[in-house]
Amino acid sequence: MRAEFPDFRLGTVLATSFTATLTERCGEPVERIPTPERLVDWLAVSGLAVDSCTPTQLELARDLRESIHAAATAAALQDALPASAVQVINDRSTHGRAAAILTPDGNRQWQLDSASRVEDALSVIAADAISIISGERDGKLALCASPTCQAAFFDTSQSRTRRWCDMNTCGNRQKKARFNASHRKRAERPAPAPLSKSPEK
Numbered sequence: 717m718r719a720e721f722p723d724f725r726l727g728t729v730l731a732t733s734f735t736a737t738l739t740e741r742c743g744e745p746v747e748r749i750p751t752p753e754r755l756v757d758w759l760a761v762s763g764l765a766v767d768s769c770t771p772t773q774l775e776l777a778r779d780l781r782e783s784i785h786a787a788a789t790a791a792a793l794q795d796a797l798p799a800s801a802v803q804v805i806n807d808r809s810t811h812g813r814a815a816a817i818l819t820p821d822g823n824r825q826w827q828l829d830s831a832s833r834v835e836d837a838l839s840v841i842a843a844d845a846i847s848i849i850s851g852e853r854d855g856k857l858a859l860c861a862s863p864t865c866q867a868a869f870f871d872t873s874q875s876r877t878r879r880w881c882d883m884n885t886c887g888n889r890q891k892k893a894r895f896n897a898s899h900r901k902r903a904e905r906p907a908p909a910p911l912s913k914s915p916e917k
């Protein structure tokens with residue numbers, strides 16, 4: 717029944733999946749958590765299920781999201797981290813309680829302090845952001861090569877040469893644009909003379 721909302725861009729890194737709930741920041745931005753219910757949906761698919769979310773909690777979440785975006789972008793550019801963004805990330809990290817649980821089959825699960833606490837979920841996301849911005853984790857922060865996106869993403873490829881935040885969206889679009897451009901160029905050139913057939917063996 718929520719088909720009218722834009723779908724989620726889920727990646728393998730929690731913090732940058734979260735910042736990807738707003739896409740095309742440098743073009744026509746798409747808000748993927750436009751309502752508190754949509755944040756509840758996003759948290760559920762991200763392993764941080766909560767019962768409910770208030771408009772105020774949604775504001776807290778978006779504030780954290782944009783702070784992570786600002787700090788991760790600065791880190792990718794090797795600029796100084798914006799102090800206000802660092803403050804918000806630290807506030808969210810400290811104002812929530814969540815415990816890591818090891819499941820019988822060896823996976824990690826997050827247990828939030830009480831099922832309705834969005835703040836607990838945000839503390840997990842903030843801690844995840846800290847682990848990638850601080851360089852604690854194996855990988856490198858980079859910015860998406862799509863001019864309308866420029867999202868910060870965490871490159872864990874062996875060569876650290878990933879160019880797009882998401883291969884299926886930004887990567888594909890860029891490839892298509894390049895293909896169309898080269899196609900146009902070819903169409904403008906006069907047709908080459910027909911090749912002489914090589915003698916058959």
Ligand SMILES: [Zn+2]
Nearest residue numbers: 860865881886
């Ligand atoms: Zn992108």
